[in-house]
Amino acid sequence: DTGTLAHDLPNYLREQGGEKSDCSLRPFPVSFAQLGWDHWIIAPHRYNPRYCKGTCPHLLRYDYHAPNHAVVQSFVHQLVDANVPRPSCVPYRYSPISVLMIERNGGILYKEYENMIAESCTCR
């Protein structure tokens, strides 16, 4: 019974107010000029790979898509040994990006690269 279990976990109730620092997706727009690739990649001009940041709660909610192991590691950190870290807040799902590139022989290349934009986060 996860409801009962949650109330048994030390600090669980105290964490209820800490949602602002919870693991979540954050925007981070960069230009290809900042990455030093603007002589090579001519489109798009803007790139927002986004990133995941925040604390993984003691009791992982369903929307974190956490695997069983992450749930167990969270319990181990909380109940057994705090030296074992909490699960980390990392990207879970990605989307691709289309880029237009100049090739060294004067050719132009359109290519879609998978997994270039973070779409959601998880605790792993």
Add this chain to the structure above:
Amino acid sequence: NQSPLPLGSLPAVPTLPLLQALQTRAPGSPGWKMGPASGQPLRYMLNLYRRAADREGRPRRSRSLGTNTIRLVQASSHGGQPWAGRWYLQALTYHLEGQPEAEQLLRATVVYLPSLSLAHGRLLCALELVVASEAPRLLLSPTAHTRHGWAEVDVTPYLVLGNSSMGSLALRHVCVRAGREGGHDVPVAPGHPFLLLYLNDTQAGMAPPAAEPHRLRR
């Protein structure tokens, strides 16, 4: 800190397609030199890009291109003065060596402008396929016309007829000046038609095998 990523910090054998592309194609990599990509080919590819992706580069849901890789290959021209009176004749060769093995050819088209406006008339153009130097040339018929006046010719059959023919494609660009009597246009060279290879890159999202860039078997 806006300093670019140092290429030297990349592993010797990159494990991701983007890193592999950076190491082999990016500015600063051995042999890299900015190519002469500009003008009509660049405008065409930017239009194609805007159809395929939004302002932040996300592929549109419609995925109208039907593939994840399109390579524009520019022609190298040879021969002497292309103008002879009202006629413009230019031999063109598209070299296809060095295409990555992971990129499977789905379709190939040549894109050109069949009609250009001049101050005193028009320039009407067509393409001929050169099979062999002595063989009769084959007039290529456009298979599609795009919004900006471009015509597309499907040349896939001439690229996939056996591996040996994949090395290059030879065409002749033929134009004739048609205009009002007495008009005196300064001869302007029409832009070279360019080749578009529609490719399926099977490794665009996966780790490539631990090897240097492949070349097609010829």
